[in-house]
Amino acid sequence: MPNHVAFNPEFPDITESNRLWERASGLIPAGTQTLAKGPTQYSNGIAPKCLRRGRGARVWDVDGNEYLDYSMGVGPVILGYCHPAVDEAIQRQLQDGITFSLMHPLEVELAERMRDCIPNAEAVRFCKTGCDITTAAMRLARAYTGRERVLCCGYHSWHDWYIGITDRAAGIPAATRDLTHTIQYNDIASVLDAIDDGTACVILEPLVFEQEDGSFLKTLREVCEQFGALLVFDEMWTGFRCALGGAQEFLGVRADLSLFSKAMANGMPIAAITGRRDVMSLLEKDVFFFTTFGGETLSLAAAIACIDFMEKHHVQAEIARTGQRLTDGLRKLIRKLKMDYVSVSGYPFRSLLNLAPMDGDPLAMKTLLQQELLRRGILWSGTHALSYSHLPEDIEYTLAAYEKSLIALNDAVERGEVLQRLRGDLVQAVFRKTSHFHVKPRLDAGRLNRQLA
Structure with missing residues (x-):
């Protein structure tokens, strides 16, 4: 019998998952379309590899095992799987068609809807993925400022301008890599070290798992204005999750461009770039950014339905309450068990469990904890x-x-038996390095003082 969301005596049977993985091997490079969904992030041998269906906050794998999901499609499923408000909107639009030879009224309706709920969204354009939107923002910033250099902080997907500075830069020209450098979150000095008159923009995830210190983004806004660089918020994770209007509403800090995807359509593929009209107007002619599927109607209908439902039912406030119950409960539990190498960081709408032992392998500990939760x-x-x-x-x-x-993890740690208790492979480090790499050399002291003045 398949496992359920219960204290199952055995680990889930994943026979069919493994068969499908064998079929994919050699046919699909890396075996998956999304790195975060593949076996490197879930213990190979214990975790399922393929999910077949979902409803609400639960999913079922191809072997019939049921799970309570805390990834939710790696972010997009904000209302829940098969949510009727969104699914019914998709089904209604499906009766009329998906993609047309001319633009569709839903393009206008969704743009108006986003303008009404997102601060500073004076203009809006759509495409299908977050990586395309971030690249469009870089091209816009360069065109508007007449500059080429970019500063970034966070993860911004696979296109050349960003991935070229990581350890997966094969195929990226050196000239492209040399135009992007990183800054550190909550560290305005790192910004001042790197920004100069050739900087087109600073792009960052406005909220990460480290709490914003209360002044970093406000000061960053001021520094960008001082140097004539655009401030760009990559809101793939914060958009429609921390607040209906995203991080600008949540934090009260204005960005010149804000970029959305993931949660805006409850799982349908759509992304949006929003921002100042004078910057966005370059998309009229100077900056070429057009896609065949940017006006695909099922995703547009899903986004409108999702945003309308979120506003009507105060979804962000409810998620915050639910998330706070979870983080408060975890912190209480960690104190009770006296596991001082475990902590919770982030925000109620998206939190992270940290494992930081004085010795031992945190990935092995994460694998064992994941293993026990899967059971x-x-x-x-x-x-x-x-x-x-x-x-x-x-x-x-x-x-x-x-x-x-x-309790099972702590017992294994105290006995020095973490590796021995693993039933599957170690999970690998998340490919999400967001700080202390590809940093621009520090400015000389005299120039830095002049800029601070």
Whole structure:
């Protein structure tokens, strides 16, 4: 019998998952279309590899095992799987068609909807993926400022301008790599070290798992204005999750451009670039950014329905309450078990469980914790992306599952048996290096003082 969201005596049977993985091997490079969904982030041998269906906050794998999901499609599923408000909108539009030879009224309707709820969204354009939107923003910033250099902080997907500065830069020209450098979050000195008169923009994830210190983004806004650089918020994770209007509303800091995808359509593929009209107007002619599927109607209909539901039902406030119950419960549990090498960071709408032992391998510990949670019907890869469908009883069960799993982890740590207790392969480090790499050499002291003045 397949496992359920329960204290199952055995680990889930993943026979069919493994068969599908064998079929993909050699046919699909890396075996997956999304790195965060592949076996490197879930213990190979214990975790399922393929999910077949979902409803609410629960998913079922191809072997029939049920899990309470804390990844939610790696972020997009904010209302819950198969949410009727969105699915019905998709089905209604499907009766009329998907992609047309001319533009569709839904393009205008969604643009107006986003203008009304997102601060500073004086103009709006759509495409299908977050990586395309971030690249469009870089091209816009360069065209508007007449400059080429970019400063970034966070993860901004696979296009050349960003991925060229990581350790997966094969195929990226050196000239492209040399135009992008990184800054550190909550460290305005790192910005002042790197920014200059050739900087087109600073792009960053406005909220990460480290709490914003209360002044960093406000000061960053001022520094960008001082140097004539645009400030760009990559809101793939914060958009429609921390607040209906995203990080600009949540933090009260204005960006010149804000970029959205993931949660805006509850899982349908769509992305949007919004911002100042004078910058966005370059998309009229000077900056070429057009796609065949940018006006695909099922995603447009889904986004309108999703935004309308979120506003009507105060979804962000509900997710914050649910997430706060989870983080408060975890912190209480960690104190109770006296596991001082475990902590929770981030925000209620998206939190991270940290494992930082004085000695030992944190990835081995993460793998063992994931293993124990999987046996209890929790699908987890380190973070908690809360949805509107996570109910109070789900949080209560999750905390009970965490307690048993953390006790098992702590016992293994104290006995020095973490590796011996693993039933599958170690998970690999998340490809998400966001600080202390490809940093521009520090400015000379005299120039820095002149800029600070």
